[in-house]
Amino acid sequence: MKKLTLCSLLFALAISLGGCKKVIPTPQDPNSLLVDKKWKVIAYTQDGQDKLHEYYLPCQLDDLNTFASDGKAYQDDAEDRCSTTEPKVKEAGTWSMTGKKITATDTNFGITATYDVIELTEKTLKLSLINPFIPGMVLTATYTAQ
Template sequence: MTQFTKKAAIVMLSVAAMTGCKKDDSKTSNKSKTELLTTGSWKQTSIYFSPAVDWDGDGHKENEVINLYSPCDRDDLMTFKTNGTVVNDEGASKCDPSDPQVIETTHWKFADNETKIVIGDPGVEESAQLLELTSSVLKVKVTMEEGGVTYTETLTFGH
């Protein structure tokens, strides 16, 4: 696994931030951001990089990389709890049957007037900008630098 791949995988597990929130219907319009975020588990549906990245070192650059993950990784779930914890779960299939069902439990909170979500324990927190939060879509953006290049990673989750 390349350094970029490891770093990106860590960032993906550390989802983060909220800036501006779209409402998708009348049911959503009366719900707080906390209610929207903590209702159900979220499964990643898209991991989009700009500029494109050479994810596996084969010289071919990709923007959308979710399909480069194995099915056992693509079904992982994140569940945000109202008590400020977030649980990362293996989902229906595990890559290694001996792995625990719960991958990680850590903390989450809103920051900057609920324009960001911060995930992780103190000292190792990551944050991301919220692009969209509805009853069925969570979309965040994380910016990182790797090898002198600034990448924007847009992560989309659904119920």
């Protein structure tokens, strides 16, 4: 009888320990979270002050930005078009990501900037940058995947 009880106890212990196995998630490649999604700006601050509607024109608030796997960035003028003479979707520049930094070059203005990636998930991209024209001013933009 002791053997049966001991065997039952060992079996129950093995099952309970197996059921509590810790699952360690594999970290996702940050590029896979960023690439080929359409990102829409939902917040923009300067030194923590909301400036979304001061900085962006109403027709820009529905624009969608895409980081393509080939290193090109695209801007989709979406529904509320700012200009009907320009293409709806246009190449906006190039980008690359190293660690928690995104370097982007805007081909329209010839400006290259390196952003700190504050948050990058399946649905949220939050970037921060020290304003190159006003030293010390922190610019932060938050985007949501569409």
